[in-house]
Amino acid sequence: MLFMIIYTYEPEQRNETTKRRLHRQRVIPEGMKVIGEWSFIGGGRGFMVVDAGDPKLLLRTFSAWSDLLKFEVFPVIETEEIMKLAKSGYIDIEEAPVI
Numbered sequence: 001m002l003f004m005i006i007y008t009y010e011p012e013q014r015n016e017t018t019k020r021r022l023h024r025q026r027v028i029p030e031g032m033k034v035i036g037e038w039s040f041i042g043g044g045r046g047f048m049v050v051d052a053g054d055p056k057l058l059l060r061t062f063s064a065w066s067d068l069l070k071f072e073v074f075p076v077i078e079t080e081e082i083m084k085l086a087k088s089g090y091i092d093i094e095e096a097p098v099i
Contacts, residue, residue: 006074
């Protein structure tokens with residue numbers, strides 16, 4: 001399952017966050033794969049997409065950073081997959097509200 005992670009940190013934690021990332025090898029547990037990671041140019045925020053068969057792997061991975069970073073985790077699905085589900089009738093698009 002894919003998860004979008006948004007992590008944030010306070011400006012006063014920038015140096016410690018950067019030092020830790022530079023000097024500590026990131027450990028990705030078996031069963032989890034990092035698809036991509038991006039940093040906000042203005043600082044204070046980053047984005048990561050991971051594929052994890054078990055959501056508990058996220059807890060294990062990010063708990064080591066919880067003293068510096070705040071995490072928001074969202075399960076996501078590729079838009080193409082949603083379109084396939086709609087086309088197959090799995091998603092009832094006739095009854096879906098228009099937003």
